[in-house]
Amino acid sequence: MAPLREKIRDLEKSFTQKYPPVKFLSEKDRKRILITGGAGFVGSHLTDKLMMDGHEVTVVDNFFTGRKRNVEHWIGHENFELINHDVVEPLYIEAVDQIYHLASPASPPNYMYNPIKTLKTNTIGTLNMLGLAKRVGARLLLASTSEVYGDPEVHPQSEDYWGHVNPIGPRACYDEGKRVAETMCYAYMKQESVYHHYTLFNTIPPSQALEQLRVIVNFVVLSSLLQVYGSGSQTRAFQYVSDLVNGLVSLMNSNVSSPVNLGNPEEHPILEFAKLIKNLVGSISEIQFLPEAQDDPQRRRPDIRKAKLLLGWEPVVPLEEGLNKTIHFFRKELEYQANNQYIPKPKPARIKKGRPRHN
Ligand SMILES: NC(=O)c1ccc[n+]([C@@H]2O[C@H](COP(=O)([O-])OP(=O)(O)OC[C@H]3O[C@@H](n4cnc5c(N)ncnc54)[C@H](O)[C@@H]3O)[C@@H](O)[C@H]2O)c1
Numbered sequence: 367m368a369p370l371r372e373k374i375r376d377l378e379k380s381f382t383q384k385y386p387p388v389k390f391l392s393e394k395d396r397k398r399i400l401i402t403g404g405a406g407f408v409g410s411h412l413t414d415k416l417m418m419d420g421h422e423v424t425v426v427d428n429f430f431t432g433r434k435r436n437v438e439h440w441i442g443h444e445n446f447e448l449i450n451h452d453v454v455e456p457l458y459i460e461a462v463d464q465i466y467h468l469a470s471p472a473s474p475p476n477y478m479y480n481p482i483k484t485l486k487t488n489t490i491g492t493l494n495m496l497g498l499a500k501r502v503g504a505r506l507l508l509a510s511t512s513e514v515y516g517d518p519e520v521h522p523q524s525e526d527y528w529g530h531v532n533p534i535g536p537r538a539c540y541d542e543g544k545r546v547a548e549t550m551c552y553a554y555m556k557q558e559s560v561y562h563h564y565t566l567f568n569t570i571p572p573s574q575a576l577e578q579l580r581v582i583v584n585f586v587v588l589s590s591l592l593q594v595y596g597s598g599s600q601t602r603a604f605q606y607v608s609d610l611v612n613g614l615v616s617l618m619n620s621n622v623s624s625p626v627n628l629g630n631p632e633e634h635p636i637l638e639f640a641k642l643i644k645n646l647v648g649s650i651s652e653i654q655f656l657p658e659a660q661d662d663p664q665r666r667r668p669d670i671r672k673a674k675l676l677l678g679w680e681p682v683v684p685l686e687e688g689l690n691k692t693i694h695f696f697r698k699e700l701e702y703q704a705n706n707q708y709i710p711k712p713k714p715a716r717i718k719k720g721r722p723r724h725n
Contacts, residue, residue: 385443391420398422398461400504402453402495403468405432408509411611412466413437417446424459427469428452431476453491454483462502464618467495468509470544474537474659481539488543489550496554505561507618508551512629513541517664522633524669525625535661548625561623596658598637603667605630606688609681616677629668630681642686646693 399416403409404425409432416423417440424447425437440446451457453469470487471477477484492508499506515523516531531541554560605628613628634642640653673679 386414386418386439388418388443388445389420396421397463398424399464399466400424400426400459400462400498401466401468402426402491403432403470403509404466405429405434405436405448406468406472407432407436408472408607408610408614409466409468410436411607412468412614413440413446415611415615417443421445423447424449424462426451426453426457431471431473453494454486456494457498459498460502462498462504465495465499465504465506466509466614466618467492467506470509470540472511472540474540477540478536481536484539485543488540488547492547492550496550496558496560500554500558500560505618506551507614508547509614510544510548510625511540512627512666512668513537514545514548515666516541517661518666521665522631522667522669523627525627525672532661537661555623593654593656594636594640595656595662598640598653598655599635599664600662601633601635601665601667602639603630603633604639604685604688605681606683606691609683613673613677613679613681616679617673620677622676626673626677627668627670628673628679629670630685631667631670632685633665633667634685643689643693646686646689 399421401409401413401416401423404413404423405427409425409427413423413425413436422445423440426449428451434441434448437446437448441448449457453467469491471479471484495506498504512523514531515527515529518527519530520527529545531545532538533542551560609630610628617626617628637653644653670680
């Protein structure tokens, strides 16, 4: 009897479930879209946009850094599917028009946690997705990163800059993993005519797992203390996630099949970000300086002329507005955690030296 009762309960739930408003698209205009890493920060915002635009979205994620909670408001919707799958393994699904390939840890603590796995995700995972794209005739968009430019010797960085990356440093698993992923996309386009797009960016996170301590998250979560690595003179340029998502969708629907920077060209020293956040948060009492991180790029600013010219895209959310939304998000997140006694997902135990730990 229990399964029947469960089925009835699910059915009742599906009648009463409220979803965000979804546009109606005719079958001709409705795309079947796969998003790897769709339960992560960028992926879940992209999922929201594509679902609300009326497309059919399948999210594939192994929940290493992503959370079901980021997409749970779509569960049960007829246009939505969530698959727990690791992209390092082949994925056998049919009928896909577009693949947004975002699966990869993105913050240094997460990608350095298991560097071999990071490499496998970005190399074998990308190969698997390109193979799938070839088999089903889909377009693929690779989320690359401005980290492929390394510690750049050219400023600002345009898409034809080859980069300056340390291949054996602590960040190499991510930087070089993404560089190989770009090479794979290029090879698949030349040899197999797999149509692809790829993009490089840095965003302000309003929806990231709290344990992902990226620059701004460091600042906001540790609300009485801002931590800055090195002198804080290293520069970064951040865009708000809604700008990025709009850029990704325009890129996917364009004819461009080469790298495109999607970023905010407004560059600031990290210390300036810290001071701005200190003012916006109010409760922060001091800025603490930590030792410089190894291979931390000194300057970073995307040249976005290509995106403007070919996609008509540029970021529109001003920095302060993006930061305010981010701070609001983190306040709500902390409130949620306090009320729900959220316990961050435990990381698998480290295996003793000498034994493999790269699965
Ligand atoms: N957020 C940024 O500032 C930024 C900047 C540059 C590039 N990117 C790229 O954008 C993509 C998304 O970044 P994000 O900020 O949303 O990170 P995130 O960590 O929030 O999301 C990544 C998602 O990929 C999933 N994932 C990781 N390994 C996987 C695997 N082997 N199989 C299946 N799923 C896997 C994670 O569980 C998570 O849901 C990444 O590829 C990242 O390299 C992000």
